Amino acid sequence: QSVLTQPPSASGTPGQRVTISCSGSSSNIGTNYIYWYQQLPGTAPKLLIYRNNQWPSGVPDRFSGSKSGTSASLAISGLRSEDEADYYCAAWDDSLSGPVFGGGTKLTVL
Amino acid sequence: QVQLLQSGPEVKKPGASVKVSCKASGYTFTNNGITWVRQAPGQGLEWMGWISAYSGNTKYAQKVQGRVTMTTDTSTSTAYMELRSLRSDDTAVYYCARDSATLTTGWFDTWGQGTLVTVSS
Numbered sequence: 001q002s003v004l005t006q007p008p009s010a011s012g013t014p015g016q017r018v019t020i021s022c023s024g025s026s027s028n029i030g031t032n033y034i035y036w037y038q039q040l041p042g043t044a045p046k047l048l049i050y051r052n053n054q055w056p057s058g059v060p061d062r063f064s065g066s067k068s069g070t071s072a073s074l075a076i077s078g079l080r081s082e083d084e085a086d087y088y089c090a091a092w093d094d095s096l097s098g099p100v101f102g103g104g105t106k107l108t109v110l
Numbered sequence: 111q112v113q114l115l116q117s118g119p120e121v122k123k124p125g126a127s128v129k130v131s132c133k134a135s136g137y138t139f140t141n142n143g144i145t146w147v148r149q150a151p152g153q154g155l156e157w158m159g160w161i162s163a164y165s166g167n168t169k170y171a172q173k174v175q176g177r178v179t180m181t182t183d184t185s186t187s188t189a190y191m192e193l194r195s196l197r198s199d200d201t202a203v204y205y206c207a208r209d210s211a212t213l214t215t216g217w218f219d220t221w222g223q224g225t226l227v228t229v230s231s
Contacts (some may be wrong), residue, residue: 002154035216037155044205044221045147045155048113088155090216099145099210099216104154 003028004089004102011108019078020105022089024070028100032092034072036065039086039104048087049074076107084109112136112146114143114206114222121228122196129192130225132206139187140164145190145209146180148202158204160214161189169214196229203227 005023012018022034036049045068047056052072070089076083081094089102117131143162147155149159159170161180168180179192189206204225207218 033215033217035218037218044224045207045218046221047217047219050217050219090157092154092215092216096172098169099157099214101155101157 002103003093003096003100004091006087006089006102006105008035008103009106009108011110012076012079013110014081016079017075018059018079018107019076020074020087020089020107022072022074022102024072024091026070027095028070028091028093029067029072030070031094034065034067035090036063036074036087037090039088041085079109081109083107112208112220114220116204116206116222116225119226119228121230123200124229126196126229127194128196128227129190129191130204130206130227132189132191132222134163134187134189134208137208139182140184141211143209143211143214144180144182144189145207145214147207147218149205149224150199150202153202156202158191158216160209162211163189164211170213182227192229194223196227198229201227201229 033051037045038048039045052067053065086104093100115133145160146158161168163182183188206222208220
């Protein structure tokens with residue numbers, strides 16, 4: 001059972017816009033930054049969004065992050081086949097005194 | 111460019127120890143910290159702990175506290191994660207990732223390629 005809750009799966013067709021949610025509490029998302037990671041099949045995770053809505057160098061702006069209260073979302077617009085991957089949210093948790101991850105969402109591009 | 115290169119796969123028996131290395135390049139090692147994350151087969155990501163390459167300060171997840179030790183060798187820009195008293199549920203891919211030098215927050219901007227540790231009798 002992960003501290004941050006994500007839907008196990010999501011899907012969309014090429015060109016579509018898809019959102020992935022991440023739900024937490026006042027001890028994590030409610031008071032700390034959220035981070036998003038993309039894990040392509042068989043590879044290491046890659047930082048996608050930092051500090052709620054910032055892009056690391058090289059990440060296309062098709063990916064965007066937002067946060068409201070104790071929930072956050074990752075939106076992917078102009079969906080492409082290469083976006084098929086697992087997506088994880090992460091945040092510092094004040095109660096656990098450490099970073100926590102969501103359980104991950106497997107995105108399928110139909 | 112910033113890179114983290116991890117040691118190769120390991121097979122260990124229950125009760126044994128494993129030590130995974132993570133060699134950094136492309137940046138000043140002591141300006142950052144290293145976090146360790148593991149992923150059991152078919153499962154999600156689990157944060158294990160963090161070490162500052164600047165101060166040597168560490169912070170471990172409660173789940174592995176007492177069994178894990180994280181160290182760095184600044185002369186070779188290498189971080190190490192040792193896990194003792196291995197159990198079958200420690201079977202996982204272990205990743206190192208670049209983190210803050212002062213405090214881990216969840217912001218891991220570069221990851222190693224991962225090291226598979228298999229615990230089996």
